[in-house]
Amino acid sequence: MNFSIVHEQNKDICIMRISGYFSSETGDALAQKIEELLRKGMIKFVFDFADCASINSPGAAAILDIVLRIHDDFRGKIIITNLRSLMHNLFEMVGIFPLAGSAEMLEAALIDLE
Amino acid sequence: MHDREIIENLQLPFASFRLFALEQAIKTGNTRELLTFLDQMSDTEDSSECQVLLPYAKAAVQSRLVGSVSVGENADTSANISQKFIGESDDGQIAILIDPVLANVTVQATRAVDWLKAAKNDAIAALVLSTFARVWPESELEELKPLLFSKSLSVRTNALQILIQKSPALITSNLPELLTSKDLRFRALAIRGLASIDMDEALAHFDFLLNSASSEKKLAALQISIHLPFDRVCPCLVRFIAVEHDVSLLAKAGVLLASNPDPDVPFRLWEIALQSSSKKQAVVKNIIRSVCDEIKITRMLAGEEGAYMLRLQRWIYRYSALTMLREYIDLLPGASDSQILEMETRLKSFLKNDETREAFVEAQNWPVSENALNFIRKLVQAKSEVVADKNTAKSFCALSLNEKIRYVTLLDEPDKRDVTEVFQTIMQNVMAEPDLSATAFRTALKMGCGDFVEFSRTALSSSNTNLQSAALEYMAEFATDELLLKLGLYLKSLDLRVKRTALRVLKKQDQDQALSSLKAMLLQNDMQQHHSAISCMVHFPFSSVRPLLLEFLQNFPSLELLKTGLCLFQANPDPDSLYPLFRLQRQVASEGKAIVGEVLDFVAESLQAENRLAKDFSINAARQDWQKQYNQEQEKLRMPAPYSLQMTFPETLRAFKKTSSDFIREIYERYKSAFNVYFVVVAILFVVAGIKLYWPVSSAAVKVVSGAIAQNSLKVDGKVTMIDARGEKIFLEDTEGRKHMVVASRGTWSKSMINTQLKLAVTPFRINQTGLVISQFQSFDKR
Secondary structure, three states: OOEEEEEEEEOOEEEEEEEEEEOHHHHHHHHHHHHHHHHOOOOEEEEEEEEEEEEOHHHHHHHHHHHHHHHHHHOOEEEEEOOOHHHHHHHHHHOHHHHOEEEOOHHHHHHHHO | OOHHHHHHHHOOOOHHHHHHHHHHHHHHOOOHHHHHHHHHHHHHOOOHHHHHHHHHHHHHHHHHHHOOOOOOOOOOOHHHHHHHHHHOOHHHHHHHHHOHHHOOHHHHHHHHHHHHHHOOOHHHHHHHHHHOHHHOOHHHHHHHHHHHHOOOHHHHHHHHHHHHHHOHHHHHHHHHHHHOOOOHHHHHHHHHHHHOOOHHHHHHHHHHHHOOOOHHHHHHHHHHHHHOOHHHHHHHHHHHHHHOOOHHHHHHHHHHHHHOOOOOHHHHHHHHHHOOOHHHHHHHHHHHHHHHHHHHHHOOOOOOHHHHHHHHHHHHHHHHHHHHHHHHHHHOOOOOHHHHHHHHHHHHOOOOOHHHHHHHHHHOOOOOOHHHHHHHHHHHHOOOOOOOOHHHHHHHHHOOHHHHHHHHHHOOOOOOHHHHHHHHHHHHOOOOOHHHHHHHHHHHHHHOOOOOHHHHHHHHOOOOHHHHHHHHHHHHHHOHHHHHHHHHHHHOOOOHHHHHHHHHHHHHHOHHHHHHHHHHHHHOOOHHHHHHHHHHHHHOOHHHHHHHHHHHHHHOOOHHHHHHHHHHHHHOOOHHHHHHHHHHHHHOOHHHHHHHHHHHHHHHHHHHHOOOOOOOOOHHHHHHHHHHHHHHHHHHHHOOOOOOHHHHOHHHHOOOOOOHHHHHHHHHHHHHHHOOHHHHHHHHHHHHHHHHHHOOEEHHHOOOOOEEOOOOOEEEEEEEEEEOOOOOEEEEEEOOOOEEEEEOOOOOOOHHHOOOEEEEEEEEEEEOOOOOEEEEEEEEEEO
């Protein structure tokens, strides 16, 4: 399934716009981009799932790993936004949400991180 | 972790979760609400480890509230921080660990072991481990192994977390102990670690955890499922949905199924929905809807989604109608004309759908009695019953009994005043025309009208089994708790219809208990009971009874029962039945092999016709893959790994276990009213016979047949070949070359016993498929 990850910078906040189907493959690609940004000293992230069609279990496992990497190893902050209710429930169940914050819209996520 | 979640975790019953939450409070806690909670917790916390961490957590949160958390200006470089940490007091070490200056722990990773060694106490050691968890140097992993046996739970858990992530192979020898840990977080981590060493066994442990009795364990299993391959997790989740009743856990399993949409799942879930209570049915139908929505959203069928939905809808019509037809055919023998009229009327209302009519036409080829075939033929020739004539309500009392039954069967608008009056008229004289009252209860139930509980109580005492059954089903929906208290009475009924209805009611409320009742019926040495149990299985989601049925068929290879049981596989074609049927074909006696093979081919063809198998599926290629899978399974059974489910939880093998005390209890319950002098005399005779029965016999005299064992005592004389890590299980080979596993309390067996000759008195309870005799230890003499 197709996917794309677009990185935008808003001051010191990295916005990762994810579209398509989020599987382990997407997770690997996102992890690689995040790793590069962490090395550059970036520790504030917004994951925008507005154009993401679906997230499967391996995808959720990959996001959990990425969130743990940012939160635990770099004491960074992550806000996840524009999730459909199914994805929100999945993230809540597997423990992503206590580690990352959530916001309905991108604007709210940016305010949270400022 | 937000403070709200920290507080939630602090209230969990498992100490490891509370320790984890306390660590999070130390690292990030910053609200007054959390501080207040921590203050209250000091008075109630019973874990000494949590008590150690509590003051640190309170101090850290308090500091953040007044804005003073920092190790100070001197702690600027990484080298300084490390040196400072090593020389600091416990409070100073905590302050460094939670300071934002330590933002990038990767820089400090090479000195992680130094930090660990310098930690002033276990609480700080645990914090060091969690701080460096993801960056712990590969070369220092061995340092962590001894920590798996630390007296501190949080140190053990955090060390395990690192080893699981970095090098699970290092903990292979510790897995049996970790997998059986009483602490849930520890156990869940161990399953994740096992997944990278032996996926089959990890899945077996996952499934076992998912089917445990506690909600926390089930939730932990659902959470770790994302780390396991979903195609293997999916059948476990479907089975879980079939037996689970907790609505919130069902919804969580549904989230996983919808997030990983599989086009075959809605078919399997529909069967479960049909067999569930109305509350559970609503949840399962929601899950089906979510899975279908995701199939459409992801366009996973490459534009064929519309055709798929149509096919699913048609299948649902067909399946629902055929399920009802099958149930009614079972009720035909002994049914009165009024009952048959009601059945015909209900089935005819399905005929307006072409799919259903076609299914009924095909049902004329079912291998059923001539009486049943006539019933189906008559149905096929009939016109569709549409709706009840609205004007009839006014003249209801003037109708004949058959006209009344036909009218009430077709009612479907509960709010109409006329309809309410008709129900009232019938219920006022509930015992007068029992078949009509039975029809009224069933129709009221269908319409969700719960106003007649008082009348159903009266109807329960009717001698008419049709009315009694209808009242049971009605009360199960509208007076559940009250009915459950007296359900045992109806489960023991000699009337098959009442017994079946009671079992169905029990299944809807407590599937585990209902399955135990089925198991009990299969355990009795009575072929009639075996047939009844198998016929009762039609009231269960097939995925939930399939394991029990398979084990029964493999252990009791009577040809007649085998055929009866296999009918259920034919009636419920399911991709998850294919490999189990292949395995069964290899396990049954020779005369049954061809029959199982035919059923396997039939199920595969049915699934292909319904497009429920991959387009390139080939039964011959599949057989080759299954043979490989079967060989691997047999190899594992012969040489089970110490961390395997059968070694760590041998009780999972006891599907048909029945102890003598269960048997005595059952006999007492059945005959307690006749517990008199006569019984005592007979009992004395039993005691005399028992002296012989209970006398220990030599293992050499035991005939090896897989399944449950009725033997009460056995002497095993053999050489010790292996002992498990916890000293709980010992493996011996007796003088006849027979293999034994003897289970005792933890620490009974020591490694020094390996290769010694032992003589044991044991209570055998099972022989597994490889001939391994599994027993409970009684006493022993070491030679």
